[in-house]
Amino acid sequence: MRGTIPTLKGTAMPEPRFRRYSSEVRAAMLVDAGLACLARGGITAFTTDNICREAGASRGLITHHFGSIDGLLAAVYAAAYQPMLDSLAPEGETSPSLMQIIERVFGTYNFTRDSLNVWLALWGEIATNPALQAEHRRHYARYRATVARAIDDLARARGLSVDSQDLAISVIALIDGLWLEQGIDPELLSPTRSIDACRRMLEPIFGPLAGSLAP
Amino acid sequence: MRGTIPTLKGTAMPEPRFRRYSSEVRAAMLVDAGLACLARGGITAFTTDNICREAGASRGLITHHFGSIDGLLAAVYAAAYQPMLDSLAPEGETSPSLMQIIERVFGTYNFTRDSLNVWLALWGEIATNPALQAEHRRHYARYRATVARAIDDLARARGLSVDSQDLAISVIALIDGLWLEQGIDPELLSPTRSIDACRRMLEPIFGPLAGSLAP
């Protein structure tokens, strides 16, 4: 039937029931929908129905593109971590200073209500979900290396001798702990206060740290 | 029929199909079972079936004692937080020093694989579960007050002037961040290394901090 009726451009043509995308594009749509569900309702809202409804796709698509819902979750984890790390140390830029890292971590790009919820939900799932653990280790190693390098640079500039690998763990703990507290209770902190909190802990170790916001 | 047959003590007596407990005792059993499920499989394992099987009770009991599964979750949250706080500042004891708090937080009583998993699971749920938020605020206030008081005591003894309320947030962030990292990747840290990490961050602020482990 279709096509036999002469149509004016964009009027009587029966529009397709659905649109076909390339594997990569559709996968990205599902990942985005997964992030949205995580942000809205935590890990318990990360379900086939919710995600496919959010993505405007049918229930079978997750299995089709990711094998299983856990496969999608791993992809979502990567999609949350990767751009965060990229924003800390953009490609083609000299390696960031410690204060730059901190300001970027708590900057408007990373530090949003949605991403706070996403991280909280993901952290809770890693411990008991082996598929996520492997994904985590890879990204955490890069995170730690970036921070450790910034600590090394700073210590060298100040003529200090520190164990940058160990200290990186502590700095990340401080940062993630502030994220955690802020995620759990949005009233408690703000980006500025979080940055100040980091500075107060780090200046006694390294001496004055100039941030771009307080030069 | 029962009781008509003369029985020898503990032999032919048909044993009861189930045991009746007081509300309080049974509630505690369900809370314990809930904690076990949380530790084993995260928030997604916190289900009626799992919990009741773990507690050796029938499916109706959670509703009977807690109104709903969310009611039980709130009770579980309190049951995880309360004893932790109690262990930090035992009743009838003088308020703990900062290093005492840190050593107790990372002590064998609190810092177990199970409780790490439980906290990870609960943190992920608070942000999107209003029932838990209220429960959290109450306990967190006490946690923060305990830490702030220890900071005040320490600062006074060293003749320093610090904002103990603000600093308490940072210290808690550091502690919780280390819990988080340890919970996510058990290989990364140990109780001793976590305590050392805290000391390394705090001594530049307060000067030498003697712990009971390193006198």
Place this chain on the structure above:
DNA sequence: CGTCTTACTATACAACCGTTCAGTAAGGAG
């Protein structure tokens, strides 16, 4: 226009979700 690939839909499935409720029986009171 017809053909082909495959992204996609939609249904079906068994297992499980939290909750309701009518009935049962444990165990203290008298």
Place this chain on the structure above:
DNA sequence: CTCCTTACTGAACGGTTGTATAGTAAGACG
């Protein structure tokens, strides 16, 4: 012993979970 309270069971409810699969059709290609 009998009675009575109520902690408790267990089946049943409608809804949702993740996945398998058979069939459909979008859209590129010739």
